[in-house]
Amino acid sequence: MEHVILHSDMNNFYASVESLYNPSFREKPMAVAGDPEARHGIVLAKNYLAKQAGVQTGEPLWRARQKCPDIVFSEPHYDKYIHFSQMAREIYEEYTEQVESFGLDECWLDVTEVQELFGSGKQIADDIRDRIKFELGLTASVGVSYNKIFAKLGSDLKKPDATTVIGHDFKDKIWHLPADMLLYVGRATYQKLMTHGIYTIGDLAQTEPSLLERLLGKNGLMLWAFANGLDTLPVNRSGSGRIIKTIGNSTTAPKDLITDDDIKITLYILSESVAERMRKENFYCRGVQIMIRDNQLVSFERQGRLKAPTCTSHDIFQKAYELFQRNKPVSPVRSLGVRAIKLINCEYQQLSFLEDVVRRQKQEELERTVDNIRRRFGHFSIQRGIMLLDPVLSRLDPVAEHTIYPEAFLKSKT
C-alpha cells in the first residue's frame, strides 16, 4: 500500500508566537532577535512583512534595520516556543502515533493507516491546519505526498496556511523548481550542482546518477533518488525518540577569547555540558570533535580519537584542549564548539582492577555526584575553580540554555 505522509510546518514559528502575545506586532515588520549584548545579535525569525523587506534569518540586526528601518525586534521566549511545539505535537498525535519532529516547528506524520478513520491525506491536513489555527492561534503549511521529501517540499510551496498535495504528477509540479528547494541541498551543494548545469529539481532527476556520485559522493545518489520520488525513508514512531548520533554544544562567547585561560574556561563549560547530557542518556563517546570560529568568522572542525570510551568532562576537555592547541587559529576566537562523537550506549560496564580504569570510574562517580548537586541546588552551586577567573565568560549554562533552532535558521548558516 502506498504511503500517505504529511509534513506540517508552522509558518514563521517564533515570530508568530510572539505576535500572538503582542497583537500589535501583526501590522508591523517584526523579527525575533538574539541578544546583541551577548553578541548573539542576529535575526532568529521574522514575519512576512519583514520578509517582504528582504530581511533574512541569520543576518545581523544592523543589516536588518538597514533594509527595513521601521522593523521592531522582540526578544526570544524559548519556553513558549517549546510549549507551543508540544501542543502542536499533541494535535498530531491525535491522528497518528507516527510523528517525527524536525526542529521545533516541523513534523512529519504518516497517516497511511488512519485514512479510514479521518479521511484522505488532504482532509487530515486541512483538519490539522484548522485546529492549529483555532487552538494555537498559529498558521501551518502542510504538504501531502507519498514520501517524506515531497511532503516537506509541498509544505514549502504555499505559505501561509495552505495544503499542497504532490502525487505522482510530481514531474509537472516540482521539476521546474530550483534544486535547492530539495531537502539537504544547501548552498554549497547547490553551487556545485550549478557548475555542472544542474539548476532545477528536474535537471537533478535526469542527470546520470554516476555523475552525481562522482560529484557529491553517496549524497549524490540520495539526492537523485529524492528528485525522482524514490525516497522510502520511514516516519519514525513517536516515543522511539530520535537516534542520537552525536552530542554537542557550541557557544559564541560574550567577548573574543584570547588567553589560554579564556579558551580553557569555555572548553570546560562546553565539555561539562556535553558530558552531563551524555550521562543522562547513558552514552559513552570514543571521539571528540571541536569547532573553532575566529573573529574573522572563519570556522573549521577538528576531531580526535579517545584512548578509552568516556562520559566525563575531564577526558573530553583534555582531548578538546589538545585538539585546540594543535590547531590554534591566528586570530582571536569568537565561537567554540565541543561535540562527543562515535557514541556507544552502555548501561553495564566491565569492572577492572587496572589503575587507569579505576581512575576513570572514580572520575565518573565524581561527575555524577556533581550532576546530582546541580540538579538539586542549581547549576552554579558547584563550579570549577577556573571559572572564578572570569565571571563574564563562566556565566553560561549550556544545558539549561540548550535550544533547538527551526530548520530555516540552520539553512541560513550552511
Added chain:
Amino acid sequence: MSRRINVEVIARFNLEGDITPLQINWEDGQVFKIDRILASRQAASLKAGGQGIRYTIMVGGRQAFLYFENPIWFVEGKADVREI
C-alpha cells in the same frame, strides 16, 4: 481592539484534575458568579493575545469566554469592560 484582562478566579479541582471555574473576582472588587459552563476546549485568543483552555461561560445571562493559560486566567475585555 480588545485588551487582555487577567482576572482572579475561584475554581473547583475535581479528583480527575478537571478544573471548573466558579466565580470571577473583577479588578474593582466586583464578583461575578459563573452560572453555567457551556463548553471548554483549547483555543487561542487573537484579540486579547494568549492561548489556553477556553471556557464558554454564562454570567448574568450573558455568554463570555474565560481563558485559563496555566496558571493565569484572563478574559477578552471589550469597550465596556464591566460587561464581560
